[in-house]
Amino acid sequence: MIKDGKKKVWDDYQKEIADDKFYYVRSCIRQTIWPGSENIYLRILKDVLGKDIYESENHTTCTGIGYHSEVVPFETIQTVVARNFSLMKEAGYENYNPSCVTSFGIYTEILETWHHFPDEKKKVINFLKQATNRDFVEPKNLAHTSDVLFKFRNEIAAKAKYKLINKETGKPLKVVDHIGCHYAKMFPNKGVGGAEYPQVLAGLVETFGGEVIDYPERRHCCGFGFRQYLVKANRGYSISASKKKFESMEPFKPDFIITNCPGCNYFMDRWQYALAEMEHKTYGENGYGIPVLTYEEVAGLVLGFDPWEMGMQMHQVDVEPLLKKIGVEYDPSKKFKGANGEDLPLPEKPNHINFSV
Amino acid sequence: MVDFGYAPLEIKIHDLDKANLTLGEWIAERDETFKHCIACGSCTATCTAGKFTAFSFREMCHSIRRGELMEAITESEKCMLCGKCILACPRNVNTRNIVKLVRKANQNFRV
Amino acid sequence: MGKEVAIIGGGVAGLEAANQLATLGYNVIIFEKKGQPGGNAAKWDRLFPNRRHTSEVVNSLKSRLNGNPSIMLSTAISSVTKSGNRFVLATKGKNFEADAILLATGFELFPAEKKEEYGYGIYENVITSAELEEMFAKHGKPVMKNGSTPSKIAFIHCVGSRDEKVNKPYCSKVCCVTAVKQAIEVKEAIPAAEVYSLYMDLRMFGPGYEDLYKEAQQIGINFIRGRLSEASELDGGRVQIKTEDTLSSRPLKMSVDMVVLMVGMSPALGTIELISGLGLKPNKDGFVAVADYHLNPIGTGVEGVFVAGACSGPSNITDSVNAARSAAIEIHKYLSK
Numbered sequence A: 001m002i003k004d005g006k007k008k009v010w011d012d013y014q015k016e017i018a019d020d021k022f023y024y025v026r027s028c029i030r031q032t033i034w035p036g037s038e039n040i041y042l043r044i045l046k047d048v049l050g051k052d053i054y055e056s057e058n059h060t061t062c063t064g065i066g067y068h069s070e071v072v073p074f075e076t077i078q079t080v081v082a083r084n085f086s087l088m089k090e091a092g093y094e095n096y097n098p099s100c101v102t103s104f105g106i107y108t109e110i111l112e113t114w115h116h117f118p119d120e121k122k123k124v125i126n127f128l129k130q131a132t133n134r135d136f137v138e139p140k141n142l143a144h145t146s147d148v149l150f151k152f153r154n155e156i157a158a159k160a161k162y163k164l165i166n167k168e169t170g171k172p173l174k175v176v177d178h179i180g181c182h183y184a185k186m187f188p189n190k191g192v193g194g195a196e197y198p199q200v201l202a203g204l205v206e207t208f209g210g211e212v213i214d215y216p217e218r219r220h221c222c223g224f225g226f227r228q229y230l231v232k233a234n235r236g237y238s239i240s241a242s243k244k245k246f247e248s249m250e251p252f253k254p255d256f257i258i259t260n261c262p263g264c265n266y267f268m269d270r271w272q273y274a275l276a277e278m279e280h281k282t283y284g285e286n287g288y289g290i291p292v293l294t295y296e297e298v299a300g301l302v303l304g305f306d307p308w309e310m311g312m313q314m315h316q317v318d319v320e321p322l323l324k325k326i327g328v329e330y331d332p333s334k335k336f337k338g339a340n341g342e343d344l345p346l347p348e349k350p351n352h353i354n355f356s357v
Numbered sequence B: 001m002v003d004f005g006y007a008p009l010e011i012k013i014h015d016l017d018k019a020n021l022t023l024g025e026w027i028a029e030r031d032e033t034f035k036h037c038i039a040c041g042s043c044t045a046t047c048t049a050g051k052f053t054a055f056s057f058r059e060m061c062h063s064i065r066r067g068e069l070m071e072a073i074t075e076s077e078k079c080m081l082c083g084k085c086i087l088a089c090p091r092n093v094n095t096r097n098i099v100k101l102v103r104k105a106n107q108n109f110r111v
Numbered sequence C: 001m002g003k004e005v006a007i008i009g010g011g012v013a014g015l016e017a018a019n020q021l022a023t024l025g026y027n028v029i030i031f032e033k034k035g036q037p038g039g040n041a042a043k044w045d046r047l048f049p050n051r052r053h054t055s056e057v058v059n060s061l062k063s064r065l066n067g068n069p070s071i072m073l074s075t076a077i078s079s080v081t082k083s084g085n086r087f088v089l090a091t092k093g094k095n096f097e098a099d100a101i102l103l104a105t106g107f108e109l110f111p112a113e114k115k116e117e118y119g120y121g122i123y124e125n126v127i128t129s130a131e132l133e134e135m136f137a138k139h140g141k142p143v144m145k146n147g148s149t150p151s152k153i154a155f156i157h158c159v160g161s162r163d164e165k166v167n168k169p170y171c172s173k174v175c176c177v178t179a180v181k182q183a184i185e186v187k188e189a190i191p192a193a194e195v196y197s198l199y200m201d202l203r204m205f206g207p208g209y210e211d212l213y214k215e216a217q218q219i220g221i222n223f224i225r226g227r228l229s230e231a232s233e234l235d236g237g238r239v240q241i242k243t244e245d246t247l248s249s250r251p252l253k254m255s256v257d258m259v260v261l262m263v264g265m266s267p268a269l270g271t272i273e274l275i276s277g278l279g280l281k282p283n284k285d286g287f288v289a290v291a292d293y294h295l296n297p298i299g300t301g302v303e304g305v306f307v308a309g310a311c312s313g314p315s316n317i318t319d320s321v322n323a324a325r326s327a328a329i330e331i332h333k334y335l336s337k
């Protein structure tokens, strides 16, 4: 690997990311599958970085999953997006900050469409007016939440309690970064570092002391791929795609995987369990899987947030070996306790992949 | 019927005099990039579906050009419409749209 | 006579035209922006189709550069304008005048890093065909970044050619035969090496080219009909490549020690700006447009301005030299009017 060559590509793909006053938009699926991440993001922005970040209780899903599965027509999704933009305008914000890569891709695609096909936008102005009597303006800045953490990576590192370093060996943790396809593959110049060698997560990892590993199937789909999962008959594709990635990264012995997309997080985590149960094969050390973390969790961990408060017990692949490696102080007995100390229902123990309950 | 222990063989060559080439024309009318393919295989090489089944977008297009419509139509069902191939195609063939056209044509052309 | 001809570019085309025009009695001056004459060809170790040393050809072409024709090295021409029947050539320092102009600014190698998915400049052992020539000249064989000798090498055709994604829709003509030549040379230098060629079509248009292809088959070069979709680096700097084996209709992957990208010919930088002062426009691929593709392939739209060699489109040395000779005749006709 020629480091300078990669830096050159990174320099070619730097995008504008707003500095403050964010209008935050949630993902439709993250709160169920990764319940703590969005909350941690807001806390990091408000409490750690002192930023103004606002969210409206009236915003909706972008309907991206429906759009990509062809049940939501393009006109509909454009109008839904326009409505979300109008809420931003009403709240007095200009910097749109979605937490989902699929949504980020949708917003990017629609803004590009309006740019190249102004008639399409005129149509949508009309639709929105007729349906809701609202007006909208395009955001001044559109940045994914991982872009924003990337932007403030040095500030976060300066306040960090831990580094992505193996406490025992003193060596940087080896990290696989996986970028959601819709982050930059459609519009490379809209992603930090472009599509082929994205910098957005690599930059976080390196700033926090870890080391990114390149493995042959780095660019391959995580396994979600919408159609590959949503239609049950196709799920063989989905799990095979993930398996292909695990097999390709396994020889590099990654300590964890970081992704910036809800789908990638979900599938790279859950399919490790499914593969273990189907094929009795695990890809991590000592019968564990490779932990899969969101960028918010990684930032939260190094800042010293409590892993259970961040909802990391909800992962299918156990994160405890990783917490121990980093030396995070945490209370194993609180893994399945609620916010007020009450007992949460314990998950069933899987048969072929280690998970401490 | 007398069984001589052998029989005349079926002719397996492409017979372009008899081939039904109308689907190709129908698609090209709607998306002229169908004609631009140079059979380089970049689409198949990068295809998420083709890695796990014997699906090749390039081959599907070729079947259409040889009048093997049923084969093409059946094959088209294997595409996941992810669009990755569009990024790789050196001739900017609108691959995803062509798969969708083949599926749409299914009604008109199924024999 | 004593009329003056200015030649812009001291590659094989510029040198050959200069020699012919000097023989015809004109005062010829070549402007060459680099520090030495010979152009791109001077960078190659040996030439297709017969693998003679390039220095033989280049030295022969530049052997007459003493007095007339003369050459001004390290002198880039930035613009040319016409006033009456004379031309004014601008350089950074001073201006020069001439009665006729020959554009021989050649080509630029396609910047391989633009095909980001191939990893040039990022993966240690992804090199260009031009760099392989340098290795042959220096070490007589390809050498990996860590100094060891590769035992499995893949040549990738059409990098920056026949590719609308990088706005290079045309074929660069010489890279197929160059790949075959280089593959043979690798095999000769490292007999145990496995050598692969990933091609879309093998365009063996010139005399002796098809023979070279057959020779390559005979010594065991493996030809795979498919275009590279992406490359990834493996541990230790090896490279994994992916293509469709289009003859069996199946995706194929393999790992190799070294990947050689057959970079195409792109229009020379600055030539469009250079000719714009004359009101000339490039053709759709960005090369200098010729007056008539069949009947006047060395003329331009401006009387007294001629073009030869790769600056009007991809060409091999033979074609460049031929064009240079025709240009000399046309210039002679023009100046004796």
Ligand SMILES: Cc1cc2nc3c(=O)[nH]c(=O)nc-3n(C[C@H](O)[C@H](O)[C@H](O)COP(=O)(O)OP(=O)(O)OC[C@H]3O[C@@H](n4cnc5c(N)ncnc54)[C@H](O)[C@@H]3O)c2cc1C
Residues within 6 Å of the ligand: C008, C009, C010, C011, C012, C013, C014, C031, C032, C033, C034, C037, C038, C039, C040, C041, C044, C046, C047, C048, C049, C075, C076, C077, C078, C104, C105, C106, C107, C108, C129, C130, C174, C178, C263, C264, C265, C268, C270, C271, C274, C308, C309, C310, C311, C315, C316, C317, C318, C320
């Ligand atoms: C990898 C590779 C291998 C090849 N191998 C062979 C081979 O084996 N056999 C073969 O026949 N052909 C080969 N070719 C083709 C051969 O290199 C070209 O045909 C030949 O170089 C064309 O010569 P030219 O003089 O037209 O252009 P160039 O060689 O490009 O020369 C143009 C010259 O003009 C100069 N110049 C440009 N702009 C200006 C300016 N504004 N002012 C002043 N000077 C300027 C440049 O510095 C350069 O010296 C190969 C090509 C490639 C890419």
Ligand code: SF4
Residues within 6 Å of the ligand: B043, B046, B047, B048, B049, B050, B057, B078, B079, B080, B081, B082, B083, B084, B085, B086, B095, B096, B099
């Ligand atoms: S759109 Fe279809 S053919 Fe193209 S890469 Fe995706 S699955 Fe393969």
Ligand code: SF4
Residues within 6 Å of the ligand: B036, B037, B038, B039, B040, B041, B042, B043, B044, B057, B058, B088, B089, B090, B091, B092, B093, B095
């Ligand atoms: S990538 Fe494009 S040109 Fe190549 S085979 Fe596929 S459709 Fe045809």
Ligand code: SF4
Residues within 6 Å of the ligand: C157, C158, C159, C161, C162, C170, C171, C172, C173, C174, C175, C176, C177, C201, C202, C203, C262, C264
């Ligand atoms: S000569 Fe061969 S390698 Fe070069 S652009 Fe043409 S087909 Fe591609």
